[in-house]
Amino acid sequence: MDFRKLHGAGNDFILLTGPAGVLGKDWSHDARDLCARRTGIGADGLVVSALIGSAPPVLGVTCYNADGSIATMCGNALRCAAWCAASDHHFRDMTLVMAGVEHQGLVHGQSVEVTAEVGAVEMRRVQAVWNHRPFWFDSAHTGTEHVVAVVDDVDGLDAEAFGRIVRHHDRLAPLGTNVNFVQSVGRQELKIRTYERGVEAETLSCGSGAVAAVVIAAHRGLVGAAPVTVHNKAGTPLTVRPHTDRPRAFWVGGPVTHSFEGVIA
Numbered sequence: 001m002d003f004r005k006l007h008g009a010g011n012d013f014i015l016l017t018g019p020a021g022v023l024g025k026d027w028s029h030d031a032r033d034l035c036a037r038r039t040g041i042g043a044d045g046l047v048v049s050a051l052i053g054s055a056p057p058v059l060g061v062t063c064y065n066a067d068g069s070i071a072t073m074c075g076n077a078l079r080c081a082a083w084c085a086a087s088d089h090h091f092r093d094m095t096l097v098m099a100g101v102e103h104q105g106l107v108h109g110q111s112v113e114v115t116a117e118v119g120a121v122e123m124r125r126v127q128a129v130w131n132h133r134p135f136w137f138d139s140a141h142t143g144t145e146h147v148v149a150v151v152d153d154v155d156g157l158d159a160e161a162f163g164r165i166v167r168h169h170d171r172l173a174p175l176g177t178n179v180n181f182v183q184s185v186g187r188q189e190l191k192i193r194t195y196e197r198g199v200e201a202e203t204l205s206c207g208s209g210a211v212a213a214v215v216i217a218a219h220r221g222l223v224g225a226a227p228v229t230v231h232n233k234a235g236t237p238l239t240v241r242p243h244t245d246r247p248r249a250f251w252v253g254g255p256v257t258h259s260f261e262g263v264i265a
């Protein structure tokens, strides 16, 4: 089977595109094998997509994390899937359905934006201690579980080690969570580091995490209702802006890069 390897601002995926039937198969074992960094192709996730409607274009997209679990929302996976649909079918404006939720996608060359819906927000959801200091984590559901701690120095933290502790916090079981550390670095600018559930590591960027960070930063008065630049570990920022027609939705956009393609034997 042919595959493509893409990354959305450093969050990397193996993309399989096929007939609608590919969406009916359980790819979780394949995801584990193919995403393994040493013995597979290597990726944060496996994304399977198929065209399920063409006028207007609708794409069904399933995202498996590297551990084989399903991600109910993955902004960067949606952005990569939209890029592939633009490359294959010249669609620029499309609907993408992930885990039963409809997202909009807009492709302008290498730059791709998708929508994320914001659900429950809870300030001061859990507290965790790092280096003898307590940190509060607020939660924002952006299609998947995210918690966000606002910190003074995001680069000074061991985001992977601290993130792993919070991801397994008793009060967030059994689902667990993705964990974001955020620093305010300007009027409409944030710096972020994300520990991703399902990858079980820090990733270079996270679309739904960037949206969660902006929602929490807005609740805390750190950013206003205008586009926010979210600087990530990849060094290729994502931009998060409010949707003009849907009050609970945000656009998250940035570059998508096609790294290589090949055939799975």
Ligand SMILES: N[C@@H](CCC[C@H](N)C(=O)O)C(=O)O
Binding pocket: 011, 065, 070, 071, 072, 073, 074, 075, 076, 077, 144, 145, 178, 196, 197, 198, 199, 205, 206, 207, 208, 209
């Ligand atoms: N990287 C993603 C988020 C992926 C979802 C997460 N691993 C989960 O299972 O909750 C993004 O770009 O949004």
